[in-house]
Amino acid sequence: xxxxxxxxxxxxxxxxxxxxxxxxxxxxxxxxxxxxxxxxxxxxxxxxxxxxxxxxxxxxxxxxxxxxxxxxxxxxxxxxxxxxxxxxxxxxxxxxxxxxxxxxxxxxxxxxxxxxxxxxxxxxxxxxxxxxxxxxxxxxxxxxxxxxxxxxxxxxxxxxxxxxxxxxxxxxxxxxxxxxxxxxxxxxxxxxxxxxxxxxxxxxxxxxxxxxxxxxxxxxxxxxxxxxxxxxxxxxxxxxxxxxxxxxxxxxxxxxxxxxxxxxxxxxxxxxxxxxxxxxxxxxxxxxxxxxxxxxxxxxxxxxxxxxxxxxxxxxxxxxxxxxxxxxxxxxxxxxxxxxxxxxxxxxxxxxxxxxxxxxxxxxxxxxxxxxxxxxxxx
Amino acid sequence: xxxxxxxxxxxxxxxxxxxxxxxxxxxxxxxxxxxxxxxxxxxxxxxxxxxxxxxxxxxxxxxxxxxxxxxxxxxxxxxxxxxxxxxxxxxxxxxxxxxxxxxxxxxxxxxxxxxxxxxxxxxxxxxxxxxxxxxxxxxxxxxxxxxxxxxxxxxxxxxxxxxxxxxxxxxxxxxxxxxxxxxxxxxxxxxxxxxxxxxxxxxxxxxxxxxxxxxxxxxxx
Numbered sequence: 001x002x003x004x005x006x007x008x009x010x011x012x013x014x015x016x017x018x019x020x021x022x023x024x025x026x027x028x029x030x031x032x033x034x035x036x037x038x039x040x041x042x043x044x045x046x047x048x049x050x051x052x053x054x055x056x057x058x059x060x061x062x063x064x065x066x067x068x069x070x071x072x073x074x075x076x077x078x079x080x081x082x083x084x085x086x087x088x089x090x091x092x093x094x095x096x097x098x099x100x101x102x103x104x105x106x107x108x109x110x111x112x113x114x115x116x117x118x119x120x121x122x123x124x125x126x127x128x129x130x131x132x133x134x135x136x137x138x139x140x141x142x143x144x145x146x147x148x149x150x151x152x153x154x155x156x157x158x159x160x161x162x163x164x165x166x167x168x169x170x171x172x173x174x175x176x177x178x179x180x181x182x183x184x185x186x187x188x189x190x191x192x193x194x195x196x197x198x199x200x201x202x203x204x205x206x207x208x209x210x211x212x213x214x215x216x217x218x219x220x221x222x223x224x225x226x227x228x229x230x231x232x233x234x235x236x237x238x239x240x241x242x243x244x245x246x247x248x249x250x251x252x253x254x255x256x257x258x259x260x261x262x263x264x265x266x267x268x269x270x271x272x273x274x275x276x277x278x279x280x281x282x283x284x285x286x287x288x289x290x291x292x293x294x295x296x297x298x299x300x301x302x303x304x305x306x307x308x309x310x311x312x313x314x315x316x317x318x319x320x321x322x323x324x325x326x327x328x329x330x331x332x333x334x335x336x337x338x339x340x341x342x343x344x345x346x347x348x349x350x351x352x353x354x355x356x357x358x359x360x361x362x363x364x365x366x367x368x369x370x371x372x373x374x375x376x377x378x379x
Numbered sequence: 380x381x382x383x384x385x386x387x388x389x390x391x392x393x394x395x396x397x398x399x400x401x402x403x404x405x406x407x408x409x410x411x412x413x414x415x416x417x418x419x420x421x422x423x424x425x426x427x428x429x430x431x432x433x434x435x436x437x438x439x440x441x442x443x444x445x446x447x448x449x450x451x452x453x454x455x456x457x458x459x460x461x462x463x464x465x466x467x468x469x470x471x472x473x474x475x476x477x478x479x480x481x482x483x484x485x486x487x488x489x490x491x492x493x494x495x496x497x498x499x500x501x502x503x504x505x506x507x508x509x510x511x512x513x514x515x516x517x518x519x520x521x522x523x524x525x526x527x528x529x530x531x532x533x534x535x536x537x538x539x540x541x542x543x544x545x546x547x548x549x550x551x552x553x554x555x556x557x558x559x560x561x562x563x564x565x566x567x568x569x570x571x572x573x574x575x576x577x578x579x580x581x582x583x584x585x586x587x588x589x590x591x592x593x594x595x596x597x598x599x600x
Contacts, residue, residue, distance in 0.1 A: 255396045256393060268391070295393070296391075299391045304386035304390070305386070305387065306387035312385050328384075332401075336400060337400060338402030338403070339403055342384075342404055342408075342425070
């Protein structure tokens with residue numbers, strides 16, 4: 001017997017022993033398979049390809065930090081859109097500030113709040129010169145607001161905004177905000193002479209990064225204004241006219257209510273945020289025919305991944321890859337036709353050799369693991 | 380390759396919007412909560428050995444394309460609705476080891492002419508075995524550890540392809556019919572822990588494939 005053959009035989013023997021060990025550890029009772037697995041595998045749940053070996057818990061923690069950041073910014077935006085006087089959410093600010101020193105979190109700040117170049121309005125430079133840890137609540141709030149307004153195009157570079165941008169500073173606890181980000185319809189374009197919803201006032205704190213209270217004197221050099229493109233063809237009310245977030249909401253609200261989509265404490269909210277900001281594929285909510293199933297699978301992932309660490313393996317999930325290639329997902333004609341994520345790899349092998357009491361006969365006993373197919377084929 | 384995982388949480392309602400979903404294969408995880416409504420395209424659902432609860436048949440109502448339904452070893456409750464007869468394509472129905480307290484086997488189950496395996500052991504199911512079960516072509520019928528009562532209907536022995544039969548640990552009465560001799564493919568028969576009376580039929584001698592026969596009834600001689 002050659003050494004190569006010996007090695008092959010040894011390998012087969014080891015595989016056989018692994019199977020047997022797996023069985024006798026799992027088949028002692030019908031519910032044994034439900035025991036918590038001690039073995040944890042490195043999984044691929046990347047924000048980017050560099051983080052493909054991030055452990056689930058670490059990934060989840062970082063992601064939730066990012067989500068909290070985004071949620072805060074969203075809350076600010078919501079209030080500004082509805083024209084309410086913004087109230088300071090000091091507790092949230094402090095929470096975020098306590099995390100701001102973490103480099104990884106900062107990277108996520110960049111990724112989420114400062115654009116990746118794909119935003120319709122334009123990416124905004126990260127506030128690299130800012131000292132997150134030493135900023136006051138008001139300063140942090142202002143920065144978030146600035147970013148959101150710039151991403152929404154509320155601060156055109158053209159010095160033709162309406163007169164409301166010279167309002168008096170507000171009280172120390174509330175700050176008037178634009179009632180609604182300006183429509184991109186021709187009537188509302190600043191350079192066409194149309195009126196623009198009220199611009200933000202100057203910040204309440206003198207030391208805070210200021211909004212451009214006067215068009216010629218932006219006081220936040222680290223947050224440059226975004227060039228406004230007056231030639232952008234738009235159709236009022238169409239999907240293309242909306243922000244990415246609004247487009248996603250419109251595309252998904254037939255599946256999940258908007259209030260749930262906006263709640264990052266729900267799997268749906270997490271999936272929405274992932275689609276909106278994290279997903280490298282950045283599917284177009286106006287044209288993509290895979291948006292819904294990508295969202296549903298992401299929701300499924302978050303709904304069945306308690307504490308972000310229960311899945312022992314999630315190859316491909318929540319990456320830029322087509323969702324049809326995510327582990328356990330099968331498709332027909334580009335449509336998801338199956339989700340197969342079962343445990344017990346070697347049950348079939350065991351069932352072939354051992355007596356399984358009839359009362360405990362389950363589908364897991366008859367699973368045909370690929371490793372054991374050659375045994376089944378002989379029958 | 381088949382995935383190894385440990386899903387922990389509840390199935391989201393959004394799954395019902397996967398309009399082409401045919402296979403939902405998630406056994407051996409730690410899923411909790413209710414089974415959510417599924418799209419009409421579903422043919423295969425396997426949620427065995429999880430921790431789910433609620434009434435699964437409500438969620439699966441109206442899914443006429445179902446072929447495989449494996450729901451065993453969970454905490455499911457509720458009843459077995461008569462609508463189950465609409466699952467005309469069903470081949471395997473396993474909902475054993477659950478808590479269907481007070482549930483009975485509906486007579487409409489006899490409409491499932493394609494059903495081959497019916498597993499409902501240890502599921503707290505009562506009532507009697509409907510005679511309509513004889514309209515089926517079962518190969519495996521495991522209904523042990525329940526509260527089934529009354530006699531085994533003679534029509535039951537019309538399932539000529541039956542190989543596995545477990546009715547032990549119930550409250551069945553009456554005798555074992557000589558018609559059991561028609562089930563020549565039987566390999567395992569468990570009838571103990573019932574209130575069956577009489578003697579074993581001589582026709583058992585026809586069952587040449589029989590490997591195990593467990594009963595507390597007495598032999599004829």
